[in-house]
Amino acid sequence: MPSLPEELKDLESKLQHTLRKLESIQKALDESTIVVITDQTGKITYVNEAFCRISQYSREELIGNTHRIVNSGYHSREFFKHMWKTIGTGKIWRGEIKNKAKDGSYYWVQSTIVPFLDERGKPYQYVSIRTDITRLKQYEEQIKYMANHDDLTGLPNRRFLREQFSKLLKETKEEERLLAVYFIDLARFKNINDSLGHSVGDEVLKQMAARFRTVLDQKLFLTRVGGDEFVAVAPRVNYQSILAYVRTIQQMLARPLEIEGREFILSANIGISVFPFDGEDLDTLLSHADMALYHAKEEGKFYQFYHRTINQRLIRETILESHLHRAIERDEFILYYQPQYDLFTGELIRLEALIRWYNSELGWIRPDQFIPLAEKIGLMPKLDEWVLSTACRHRKMWKQRGGVEADLSINLSASHFQIPGMAKRLLSIIESNGDDPCRWEFEVTEHIMMQDSAVVYENISQLKEAGVKLAIDDFGVGYSSLGYIKKLKVDRLKIDRSFIKNLPQSADDQAIVAAVITMARQLAIDIIAEGIENETQIQLLKEMGCKGGQGYFWSPPISETEIELLLHGAE
Structure with a gap:
């Protein structure tokens, strides 16, 4: 049996070993875990080195204090009330807490608070074991930010x-006030992307977003919802402030x-819907603002408030679109023709083919209703080819029946010319019908420039080489450029009817028409005046040197049967 001193030595050795293990555990805790002990009132009685490091406070500053010293103000009173209620009943509490360090920076900890109970089952102290999750929370915030913001402009997104x-x-x-939703679309932004590249387009969007943030104060919630479209929501406003924001945007775009x-220098169109008149939820207000935006674009306005007639118009357009997709296969289109005459000889020089649409459910649909719609939904190339093919058949029929063979002209969509191989396709239609390209004239608007x-x-170039003539329709109301007229090798200009109808009463219109005719003659380009209605207009145009004309003075657009009679009468 060992002696007592030997037992003491053995006990001391075990104690030293245990202390070393405890020191190792404490060292490990100090490196990886934050440990804080408080009494039952929340006063700090112990902190380890890890807590001093992360909080940037010394032990002397922490011990005797409470956790208010690191309170960030992020959590609500109810948050801490629930925590104290849990640990006060002897239960363990777990949660994430955002604290504030001595230098004002913030950090997050995953915290487990363990109550120590006395013999009556009441807590006499609390041990908090915490781990630093600041980086994890930063990653979470970054992911959340990316999910809620546009990565190009940094603006909030639709979500x-x-x-x-x-x-x-x-x-x-x-506050019993109004809320306005602005749907903002940058006009012709696609042209910048297509002509100068996406890098320039992206820079335009970033700079525009920065300007929006600067000029639209913190009262507005501004978002980029896609492409060149932005949405701003202005809560707690009246009509005066709604319009004030519109003027602010307009001034911003002028720079x-x-x-x-x-x-x-960019322009924009804005559609505006207002709570509670135009809707009481976001989807309805956005939809109505979008409708108003569409109307602003169609009417060439800077901004447009939503109203119910816009909705009715869009409903009709939706109905038209559904019928338009099937109109060709249902043989609903009809070609009418309007003659063009030599003002000096009275001779018939050309027939302009004009498409008309009759639907059994909707009746006659005006060209100014369905042609812009067909352009928008990409159906114009198909309609153009139908017009050309049908006009070819009509001319072949008139010729077979012994009528005078007149030249024909058709209107083509300017966007059709953007399609590779378009010329070959149209020429093949002419040739497959045994027709001569030299007897054709294609009319386009000034948008082609x-x-x-x-x-x-x-x-x-391919059309011109084949002998097809090119005319600019509605000349003077759009983007007129002598340089482009020369570059496109235009054969004929058609003076828009809006300049003819007030002749000779309008001195301004008379001066414009005279200038166009003089310019065309100097460039060796033919001129035709549209919308002629009386002999006085004919005489004035002849004096100015205009060679051709068309209008109701001779004939409105007439059917193929009436044209056949006209051609027989012209023999």
Whole structure:
């Protein structure tokens, strides 16, 4: 049996070993875990080194204090009330807490608070074991930010708008005021992307977003919802402030952007819907603002408030679109023709083919209703080819029946010229019908001058080489450029009827028509005046040197049967 001193030595050895293990555990805790002990009132009685490091306070500053010293103000009173209620009943509490360090920076900890109970089952102290999750929370915040913001402009996205809208609406209702939704679309932004590249387009969007943030104060919730479209929500407003924001945006757009040494002046269209008149939820207000935006674009307005007639118009357009897709296969289109005459000889010089649409359910649909719609939904190339093919058949029929063979002209969509191979396709239609391209004239609007691309010029060159003539329709009301007229090798200009109808009463219109005719003669380009209605207009146009004309003075657009009679009478 060992002696007592030997037992003491053995006990001391075991104790030293245990202390070393405890020191190792404490060292490990100090490196990886934050440990804090408080009494039952929350006063700090112990902190380890890890807590001092993360909080940047010394032990002397922490011991005897409470956790209010690191309170960040992030959590609500109810949050801490629930925590104390849990540990006060002897239960363990777990949760994430955002604290504030001595230098003002914030950090997050995953905390487990364990109550120590006395013999009566009441807590006499609490041990908090915490781990630093600041980086994890930063990653979470970054992921959340990326999910809720546009990565190009840094603006909130549609998803974040949905999250915040109920709060904005609540604030508006509490103050019994209005809430406005602005749907903003940058006009002709696609042209910048297509002509100068996406890098320039992206820079334009970033600069525009920065300007929006600057000029639209913190009261507005601004988002980018895609492409060149932005949505701003203005809570707690009246009509005066709604319009004030519109003027602010207009003034902002007047200042040019400078990108890569180029200056850009952008325009925009804005659709506006207002709570509670135009809807009481975000989806309805956005939809109505979008409708108003569409109307603003169609009417060439800077901004447009939503009203119910816009909705009715769009409903009709939707109905038209559904019928338009099937109109060709159902043989609903009809070709009418309007004659063009030599003002000096009275001779018939050409027939302009004009498409008309009759639907058994909707009746006659005006060209100014269905042609812009067909353009928008990409059906114009198909309609153009139908017109050309049908007119070819009609001319072949008139010729077989012994009528005078007149030249024909058709209207083509300017966007059709952007399609590679368009010229070959149209020429093949003419040739397959045994027709001569030299007897054809294709009319386009001045919009073609805005499509300065290699594809456009390739198509025009192929048509011109085959003998097809090119006319600019409605000349003077759009983008007129002598340089482009020369570059496109235009054969004929058609003076728009809006300049003819007030002749000779309008001195301004008379001066414009005279200038166009003089310019055309100097460029060796033919001129035709549209919309002639009386002999006085004919005499004045002849004096100015205009050679051709068309209008109701001779004939409105007439059917193929009436044209056949006209051609027989012209023999």
